Amino acid sequence: MQYQFTVEGMTCGHCERAVVHAVREVDTDAVVKVDLATKQVSVESDKAREVIANAITEEGYKVAA
Amino acid sequence: MQYQFTVEGMTCGHCERAVVHAVREVDTDAVVKVDLATKQVSVESDKAREVIANAITEEGYKVAA
Numbered sequence: 001m002q003y004q005f006t007v008e009g010m011t012c013g014h015c016e017r018a019v020v021h022a023v024r025e026v027d028t029d030a031v032v033k034v035d036l037a038t039k040q041v042s043v044e045s046d047k048a049r050e051v052i053a054n055a056i057t058e059e060g061y062k063v064a065a
Numbered sequence: 066m067q068y069q070f071t072v073e074g075m076t077c078g079h080c081e082r083a084v085v086h087a088v089r090e091v092d093t094d095a096v097v098k099v100d101l102a103t104k105q106v107s108v109e110s111d112k113a114r115e116v117i118a119n120a121i122t123e124e125g126y127k128v129a130a
Binding site: 011012014015018 | 076077079080083
């Protein structure tokens with residue numbers, strides 16, 4: 001599935017990588033793209049949207065949409 | 066010696082840790098404190114100020130003062 005999230009709190013390249021890694025921890029095969037400027041995180045994954053959202057939240061970022 | 070730097074570009078906890086680690090790479094025994102809000106980095110080190118400043122710069126941050 002293809003998911004789109006608006007994620008608050010990502011400020012720099014480290015944050016981008018932290019989000020990518022957090023998602024990959026729950027789905028090794030996930031394809032994750034982060035656009036820092038627009039706060040958009042797109043994820044291609046077989047996992048449920050909630051699982052991906054939780055992984056991002058637990059990394060310390062806020063999934064706004 | 067005790068040094069004080071104003072460092073631009075640190076935005077989050079990852080950046081704090083990146084700066085601390087960068088300084089410790091040139092001086093394992095350095096005592097480094099970062100205040101993100103005020104952009105202040107204080108370093109206690111036996112190395113020259115320039116060595117510490119270069120380590121911070123090479124990590125991708127700007128030493129403004």
